[in-house]
Amino acid sequence: MMVHLNGIKEIIPEGMTIKTLIEWAKEGDPHLIVEQNGTYIYPSSYDTQSVFENDVIEFINPNLGG
């Protein structure tokens, strides 16, 4: 199925959760911020939060410079 991941259309396997999507995308930042359809997803929900067709998902590395 198709999702928008960090602004790019990606074809991903069906039945994914945020957790499996992070693994699929090989995101290595343990403190990643995840946004799904405009809303922040907290980490304890990653393995239960499903990913759906046409979802807009952003993996955000926090900006910590000043």
Added chain:
Amino acid sequence: MRRLDDQRYIRQTILPEIGPDGQEALACACVLIAGVGGLGSITCLYLAAAGIGHIKIADGDVVELSNLNRQIIHSEAFLGQPKTISAAIRIKALNSHVRVTPVQERITHFNIDGLLKDVNIIVDGSDNYETRQVLNRASLRHELPFVYGGVQGFNAMVSSFIPGQTACFECIVRGPGIPSDTSPGIIGPTAGIAASFQAMETIKLILGIGKTLKNRMLRISGLDMRLHSLKLVPNPECKACGRI
């Protein structure tokens, strides 16, 4: 208000959202600028120009040449000098009526409570996760708004964390990310944009006007000129704000 100040602030006091009463509220406010680097350079100046009564600036660093592509409150004349002194002199030159308290110390868990005496709002000007954690915990402890700004490269993030009303910084940012041995790159306007938003948030929070970035994180991409608002929710597992 003195006659001189009537003229100084006329372009903002004619705004119905501010007016003379709002100007008086700004004059009575005390703000901590937590770091006077790229972000703090700009927030200091805009808040001083707006007539914030008391600005405390805390930073333990000295001015270095590599700061000057973005930390525009400082100048070549102050290379090697404490940043807080450089900033204080510039602020007083801009608005001599503002009370400025420079504190040439790195912000830590040990000194933050003292720094927050009389402070109404904490404005983030730090450049690392650990200092922001100190500021966030102090914000929660003292029930003070924490106006976060963070920058890297062409990208910036801004949000207002209000104890009891919103997610806190650590609800959203859980750690420093992947460690790096080198300082990240940044172009000056990135810091200017984020800090301008922080100054706007600070003024609005003091005056209680407008729609602030409560439970919203503004993400700015300077490279492709995109602004995006991320809806935040408190993290029930947050170790800092105790919602478990």
